[in-house]
Amino acid sequence: MSKTLSNILLITCFGLLLGACDSSPKKQTLGHTSILFDEATIAQVDEAMSWPLFEQSVAEAKSFVEEQMALGIQVPVPKDLAGGYTHERHKLNYLSMQQAGKLFIITGEEKYAQYVKDLLMAYAELYPSLDRHPSRKSYSPGKFFWQCLNDANWLVYTSQAYDCIYDWMSEEERNIVESKLLRPQADFLSIETPQFFNRIHNHSTWANAGVGMLGLVIGDTLLVHRSLYGLEDDGLDTETTDNDGARIKNQERAGFLAQLDLLxxxxxxxxxxxxxxxxxxxxxxxxxxxxxxxxxxxxxxxxxxxxxxxxxxxxxxxxxxxxxxxxxxxxxxxxxxxxxxxxxxxxxxxxxxxxxxxxxxxxxxxxxxxxxxxxxxxxxxxxxxxxxxxxxxSMELTDGTDGNSGGLGILRMKGETGSLSAVLKYTAQGMGHGHFDKLSLSVYQEGAEVLQDYGVARFVNIEQKDGGGYLSENQTFAKQTIAHNALVVNRQSHYTGSTELGSQYHSDRFFFDAGNEDIKIVSAKDAHAYEGIGQQRTIALIQDELFEKPILIDVLSVASESKNHYDLPYYYFGQLLSTTWENKIAETLRPLGESDGYQHLWMEAQGTASAGNSKITWMDRNQFYTLSTLSLEGDQMTLARTGANDPKFNLRRDPMVMISREDASTSFVSILEPHGSYSTVSELSQGASSQVQGLKILFESEEYIAIEWQHISGQTYRLAIAKSNNGQEESHQIKIENKLWDWKGSYSYIKI
Amino acid sequence: MSKTLSNILLITCFGLLLGACDSSPKKQTLGHTSILFDEATIAQVDEAMSWPLFEQSVAEAKSFVEEQMALGIQVPVPKDLAGGYTHERHKLNYLSMQQAGKLFIITGEEKYAQYVKDLLMAYAELYPSLDRHPSRKSYSPGKFFWQCLNDANWLVYTSQAYDCIYDWMSEEERNIVESKLLRPQADFLSIETPQFFNRIHNHSTWANAGVGMLGLVIGDTLLVHRSLYGLEDDGLDTETTDNDGARIKNQERAGFLAQLDLLxxxxxxxxxxxxxxxxxxxxxxxxxxxxxxxxxxxxxxxxxxxxxxxxxxxxxxxxxxxxxxxxxxxxxxxxxxxxxxxxxxxxxxxxxxxxxxxxxxxxxxxxxxxxxxxxxxxxxxxxxxxxxxxxxxSMELTDGTDGNSGGLGILRMKGETGSLSAVLKYTAQGMGHGHFDKLSLSVYQEGAEVLQDYGVARFVNIEQKDGGGYLSENQTFAKQTIAHNALVVNRQSHYTGSTELGSQYHSDRFFFDAGNEDIKIVSAKDAHAYEGIGQQRTIALIQDELFEKPILIDVLSVASESKNHYDLPYYYFGQLLSTTWENKIAETLRPLGESDGYQHLWMEAQGTASAGNSKITWMDRNQFYTLSTLSLEGDQMTLARTGANDPKFNLRRDPMVMISREDASTSFVSILEPHGSYSTVSELSQGASSQVQGLKILFESEEYIAIEWQHISGQTYRLAIAKSNNGQEESHQIKIENKLWDWKGSYSYIKI
Missing domain, CATH: 1.50.10.100 (Chondroitin AC/alginate lyase)
Structure with missing residues (x-):
């Protein structure tokens, strides 16, 4: 028997001797069909306390629940938004009820059951007087919280707590709790709020689960059926949208099984x-x-x-x-x-x-x-x-119900002195929380971000930031294409920034191959983000003994019959060390543009690249990084930073470098190279210079693009990528410098 | 015997059997007076290998030295600046010679001695042909490096290497090395470069040490005397300055003992x-x-x-x-x-x-x-x-040869849920590397910066950043007063930014008391940074059960007969969450000013404070911080960020908040309060709001300032500070709300 358990028993027995406990801890027996426990599990409890992770988890739960119990029963009239007292209190209530319920089953100590019952009774007393939450910010205001979503959380957790003390409560007590609180709340979250319950959406999943779990605990098969299959007649029209601008009624089906099928x-x-x-x-x-x-x-x-x-x-x-x-x-x-x-x-x-x-x-x-x-x-x-x-x-995860709506390509490479991971996004829109970021790239190294995805403009549960909700800059910046490492055409976001339009399309995998040690590669295409414009982006991670760390190849080809303005940003972190082009620094900072997210970027410096290789080197986390890009004469290089038109300081101040070009069909070819290291203690810098040189396009047609680069030692590397035929068994050949280069499959990587 | 040592012996014996070693490892005996070892130490070597830290240190040294040995003897003709090949090679040479010499003594393996000798011989061959380094960036160009400073480093390390193999070398070899390399280098660094050798400065300390250590190794008492007492006749004038603009000839005395006395x-x-x-x-x-x-x-x-x-x-x-x-x-x-x-x-x-x-x-x-x-x-x-x-x-460190030139007050307080440290700087100028930052404050918490000192604008040994040397922004920004958490008067740096003027004065401790558990306090005054203006700044760390973490009180009183413009910046880190004043955001960013460092700050937003308490809350490292300041009607609050007029991106982009006021004598009173925490995993925010309220000045005269603040629970705290009499035994009294408040000593902290 573990020390903790024996201490508990000792304390409990001591309590008994003093008459302080009115019942001895005992194994619970289940008088109903539990959603959490079965008899076999309960029979194991004593033994389980000898498994360190379980024993420790019980101790943590006790510590949390007892801290909450010490604060007394607090069931305040709902008033606040996320981060505020009533919001956080109701959240802590359901978290502590759930843990207390489980502790009662595991320890047999009735104080835990009593705590859950007291809270449920307090809720049952309050509930009949509650209208929807006074803040009407949500398309579905809740009762305890500003949105039904949190109320559904409450029901999911509370059903578990109720399950644990169900047999311990009297029938009369159960009648009160069920008739005044739990059943009304289940109906509220479903029948009374169909726009919340009957969607194909994470919100509805919570509602389905809460209603279904309560149904299982109290043995109500109608509730369980409602949760699995949705409301039959929801009366929803097809135009209504939620707070994120996404349509409520996007599918005919509803309920938990439909979520499993469609989400x-x-x-x-x-x-x-x-x-x-x-x-x-x-x-x-x-x-x-x-x-x-x-x-x-x-x-x-x-x-x-x-x-x-x-x-x-x-x-x-x-x-x-x-x-x-x-x-x-x-x-x-x-x-x-x-x-x-x-x-x-x-x-x-x-x-x-x-x-x-x-x-x-x-x-x-x-x-x-x-x-x-x-x-x-x-x-x-x-x-x-x-x-x-x-x-x-490395793996690809397909998107879409049938797996036919593009996907996410994840490449990972572990080198001897460092790892590199890249994510290429060619998914569908992702509903109301999706970003306009087709073929966008993000790069990670040993758990840190190298080329970042900005993420959300939101500080969840931080009341000072608009109650912890979505900030307006999420729409005006974070979702926009320019906020991503993705190509922006004519300074407009994908799908003209319309979620509805974006939801009709997706990008597509062209090929994915993670089967080799020295190269892992993914290529994807998009034909709809911009009307009449085709894009193909290929990302490869390559390791070679001459480079101390894996490097990343980025080949983005765009096809258009007319001339466009292209912007390709890379969001990095850290301290800029050098650029090979001459920068003209801005003496006053102005936003890069007026819409589509450009209004949130300060233009810090600009320069014009010469034809050839342009390089930018920066330092972050005591490591060096160089982005080498193949410039055409006249390419504009911009150094910018987020934070313009941001009156509430809702955005971070992060740097980016952007390649801009006026052209019809063209290709952007770059290499990201992590190199060297620096120590602020020894002050030694090692490998501070890029080792990539001679990056060029060897061949380009509608069918192929082939590039070449060198290590400074002279070693030459070549990569050919198919643009129109991605058959794995297909044979290809191109002529480079009068020599044939032939290969089978969608790409060829060689050292010469 | 440790495993490593026995392995080494095994390998060595195996080498002997193969005839690969030409001598067996043996204990060294000292044939001269060594600067590193004595017979007793050498007798301990075998036993020492059983002390893990020593054994591990020997193994690390072997690994480093053998990696260097594998690269062969490389003694290139000097050419590069810091970070470049010849610079880094000569640096690695002296570091590996030193370690190889010690390994020879400890292991007896002659390969280490041979390596040192080969390097010394290569240097002896090259040395006679060398002029001063081709780069003439330094006031004292070296032979192997761009500055004598690095050459002196070389001699300090090389003297140790030579000491270790002295007895092992033949007299003839020693004659070559000493006559062609070591003695000429010692003379070069002293007699031939008196502006480097004969200063009171860290540069000269290196020169003194190198010359003296060589003298001790080779038993040359004249060299030792020169190192201890300096050159008798250096011919230096009193006007010459070094690269930092500091005077070469600042003292009559020179040599190592003078450095110990004066630095x-x-x-x-x-x-x-x-x-x-x-x-x-x-x-x-x-x-x-x-x-x-x-x-x-x-x-x-x-x-x-x-x-x-x-x-x-x-x-x-x-x-x-x-x-x-x-x-x-x-x-x-x-x-x-x-x-x-x-x-x-x-x-x-x-x-x-x-x-x-x-x-x-x-x-x-x-x-x-x-x-x-x-x-x-x-x-x-x-x-x-x-x-x-x-x-x-907590401690005070006095500055100045006699301890009478101000000092540094370091306060540290360990609370139950966090520590807080504050540094108040009231030192003298600190010669050429000193900043114009009288009475500046910096704050730390568990090893992280809360209110930062910008530090230097330099990337040591990073070649891309001007060869790793001082950047021009160090002079134009980092040294300036506005770059510090210090009061700037009329937008001018202290001492009009003149190191020479600054070197004539210093600030002074007024009182320092770290003897109590609940309050640690330091107060200092300055009368010279601005002509005709007196400043007193008092910093206190206070812990009280009502606050979860220690808080910091900052009371800065300024005395002037005429009206001035005052700017008091606080450089924080992280994400701004909220301010109590209305900010007018800048639509285009302009520098805050044109000189004294203001030209490097972008003005992001400004607002006007109302009379009362103004607060700014930010979040950093998942913790909240609020600065509450006592505003007068019309105080300007500015949010700014470093990075303007920075064509090479040499500065970081760090935020600050600045309180500005037009007044004659006035006081700035603020409380810095770390509070709460946030988790990006649980998304729970705890204690996100400040708990300080009602900050006010209760009483102010030429003799005293007394302030009051409250915890939101209503608990009131008061702090009275003496402004003119700092006697520890002195009795004071002031009348607040018609009640007498009397105390003994330079301050009084009470809860009422």
Whole structure:
């Protein structure tokens, strides 16, 4: 028996002797079909306390719940926005009720059950008097919170708490709680707010889960049916939009199963991207686990070829080496697989979806487990030494219900002295939280951003920043094309900045190959972001013994019959060291433009490139980086920084370099090269200069582009890319300097 | 015997069997008076290899030296500036010679001696043909390097290498090396370059040490005398200045003993500040250790009441909690007690100056020791468990030869949930590397900067940034008053920006008290930075149970008979969240002014404060900070950022907030309050709002200023500060709201 458990028992017994406890802790028996526990799990509790991760998780939950219990029962009349007292209090209430419920089952200590019951009773007393939240900022105002979304969170967590004390409560108490609070709240979130419940959207997933989980706990098959299949008659028109400007009624189907069918690609990629997938995954996995426990016939984890497990694997693969999600679309940076949603997802996926031992290593890093059957299983198998390291791999995740709406190409390369990862985005729009960033690139190195995706203009739950909600600069800057490492044509965002238009199209994978050690490559095309303009972008990571770290090749070809203005920005971090072109510095700073995000960029300096190789070198985190780009005579090079027209200082002040060109069809060819290092302690700088030279286009036609570059030692490298035929078995040949270069497949990389 | 050592012996014996070694490793015996070793130390070598830190340090040195040996003997004709090949090669040569020499003594392996001899012979062959370095950027061009300073470094390190192989070389070889290389180089650095040798300056300390150490090795008492007492007749005039604009001939005396007398305050504070003290400390301690080993009668570690040990203690106390030096004056950030100079200083101070066990904990963090008697002593005592944690304490370090030229007040407070440190600078000018920053403030928290000192505008050894040298923006921005958290009067820097004028004056401590748990306080005055204007700034750290973290009080009173324009900037880091005043945002950015550093600041927004409390809240490293300041009606609040008029992007883009006021005598009263926390993983924000309110001046006269503030709970705090009488035993009284407040000493802090 662990020390902590014996201490608890000692304290408890001491309490008994003093008459301070009115019942002895005892194993719970289940008098109803629980969504969290079964008899076998409950029988394991004593043993489970000897598995360090489980014991520690119980101790953490106790510490959290007891801190909350010490504050007393606080169920305030709702008033505040996110970050404010009533908002945060109701949030803490549902989090602590859920944990207290589980602690009651695990420890048998009635104080936890009492706490949950007291809170539920206080809520039941308040609830009948509540109208919708006084702030009417949301398309679906909640009761406890400013938006139904948070109310649905409340129901998902509270259903779990109620499940734990269900048998312990009297029937009379249950009647009060169910009739005055829980059933009305379930109806409120569904029948009374169909625009919230009946969408294909993460909001509705939460609502479906809350309603369904309550239905399972109280054995109401009608509620469960409503949650799985949606409201039959929702009365919604097809024009209404939500706060993000996205259409409410975008599909005929509704309910949890429709979400599983329509929100994920066959690879488990979620249309809105990993930040929202992380948020959405919780109701998916926790409702699925509830169904599996209470209604195993549903075989929910087998549904759609095991889509739930795939969704969890997709999520953990959508992180950098430190577990932080790639911040594509609306995404606050720093969110990671350490979040409580991912703790649940990893535990539940392990327990119910295949016991992949690599998930155990993530659970070890998370350093906490769920206080239920899934968490016990994880803790037990870790204790048994079954964990294996999780290896981030290169992969493509397709987008779209059928996997035919483009996707995300993730390349990863581990060199001897450093790793490099690149993400090429050729997904569909991603609904209201999508950005106008077709074929945009982001680059990571050992968990840090090298070429950033700006992410969202929002400070979640920070009240000073417009109550923690979306800031207007998210629309006017962060979503716009110029905010991304993507090509902007004629200073306009993709799809003229229309989510509706963007939702009709997507980019497409052209080829993806991560099968070689020395080159990993992805190529994608877009034909709709700009009318009449075709783009192909190919990203390759290459490692070679002459370069100390992997380098990145970026070939972006644009096809147009008419002349356009092209802007290709690269958002870097750190201190600019040098450029090969002459910069004319701005004596007063003016915005780069007036719309499409340009109004938020200060023009700091401009220069004109000569034909040949233009280079910019910067230093970040005591490492050097050089971007070498193939310039045409007259290319404009701009150094700019975010933050113009930003009266509330809502944007970061981040630097970028932009290549601009007036042309019809043309190609932008660049190499990003991390190199060297610097120490502020020894003050030694090593490898501070770029080693790439002689970057040029060897050949270009409608069918091919072939480029060449050299290491300063003279070693020459060549890369040919097919532009029209991507067959893997196809043979190609081009003539370079009167010599034939032939190959099979969509690209050829050679050293000569 | 350790595994590594036995492996080495095994390999060596194997080499012998193959006939690959021409001599067996053997204990060295000393045939001359060594500056590094004595017989007792050499007798300990085998045992020393069982002390992990020593063994590991030997292994690291071998790895470094053998990597260098593998590159062959490279003694190129000098050509490049810092960062370039010839510069870095000559630097690596002296570093590897020194380590190779010590490895020869410790291991007895002749390959190390051979490597040193081969390098010395190559240098001896090249040397007679060398003129001064072709780049004439320095006031004292060297032979191997662009400045004599690096040549003096070379001699300090090379003398140690030569000491190690002296007995192993033949007399004939020694004659070649001494007559063609070492003696000419010692004369070059002294007699031939008196403007370099005969100053009171860190440059001359290196020259003194190099010449003296060579003299000790070769037993030349004239060289030793020259190093200790300087050149008798240097022929220098009193007008010549160096590259920093500082006068060459600033003192009558010269030589090592004069440096010890004149460069340090009695507390061991070095006039130029910790960054240069770190650099300068190496020749001080290594020459002192050499003297102690070879000429113990000199009793150098007892000189001036043990000034050398004090200098080392001052240095380690001039760091934040992560060991990084406070970046006052010209200082590159990130330099720390992990530097090789501090490894030597800590080892030598421990061995020769008192064996303070707290130094051992720093040596443990440094994780390497010197390969000599001092390093062995440290490794041995750590192995014996004698190490004690180094505790950063609040302290004052006086400046000036007699300790009468102001000083530096360092306050540190460890709260339950966070620490806070503040540095108030009231030193003298600090020679050519000094900044115009009288009474400037910098604030640190758990090793991170909260209110920054900009530091230097320089990227040491990064060739792209003007060869790694001082950038012009160092003079035009970083040294100027507006670049600091200090009061600027009429938009002019202190002393009209003249180092010469500044060198005639200093600020003064008024009082310093770190003796209480709940308040630590320092107050200083300046009367010369601006003619006819007196300033007093008082900084207090206060902890109180109602505030989760310590807070900082800043009271700056300025006395002037005429009306002036006052600007008081605070340079913070991170994301601005909110201000209580209305900001008018700049639609185009213009510099704040045209000179004195203002030309390098972009004006981002301005607003007018109302009378009362003005607040600005920002977030950095997932923590909140609020600066509450007492505004008078009409105070201008400016948000600005560095980076204007910066054609080479030599400056960082850092934000600041500035309070501006037109007035004669007035006081600026502010509270800096770190509060709360944010997690990007849980997205919970806690304590995001300031808890300070009601900040006001209760009483102000020529004798006193008394202020009051409250916690939002209503708890009231008061602080009275004496302005004219700082006697610790003095009684004071003022009348507030018709009640007497009396106290003894220079300040009174009460809760009411």
């Amino acid at each position: 994920f690609s066959p690879d488990g990629f979620y249309a809105e991207g990993p930040y929202y997938q992380r948020y959405a995954i919780y109701p998916f996995v926790v409702f699925a686990a509830s169904l599996q426990n209470a209604k195993p016939d549903q075989k929910i984890f087998e549904y759609r070829d095991g889509i739930l497990g795939k969704a969890v694997y997709a999520l953990v693969n959508l992180t950098d080496e430190e577990g932080e999600f790639f911040p594509i679309n609306d995404a606050q940076k720093g969110m990671s697989y350490y979040s409580r949603e991912l703790i649940s997802a990893v535990n539940i996926a392990y327990h119910f979806a295949g016991q992949n031992p690599e998930l155990l290593s993530i659970a070890q890093k998370q350093n906490t487990v769920l206080l239920d059957a899934a968490g016990m299983h994880v803790a037990k198998d870790i204790e048994a030494g079954m964990s294996q390291p999780f290896a981030h791999k | 340090f305050s009695p507390d061991g504070f070095y006039a130029e500040g910790p960054y240069y003290q770190r650099y300068a400390i190496y020749p001080f301690v290594v020459f002192a250790a050499s003297l102690q080993n070879a000429k113990p009668d000199q009793k150098i570690f007892e000189y001036r009441d043990g000034i050398l040990g004090k200098a080392v203690y001052a240095l380690v106390n001039l760091t934040d909690e992560e060991g990084e030096f406070f970046p006052i004056n010209d200082a590159q950030k990130g330099m720390s007690y992990y530097s090789r100079e501090l490894i030597s200083a800590v080892n030598i101070a421990y061995h020769f100056a008192g064996q303070n066990p707290e130094l051992l904990s720093i040596a443990q963090k440094q994780n390497t020791v010197l390969l000599d008697a001092a390093g062995m002593h440290v490794a041995k005592d750590i192995e014996a468990g004698m190490s004690q944690p180094f505790a950063h304490k």
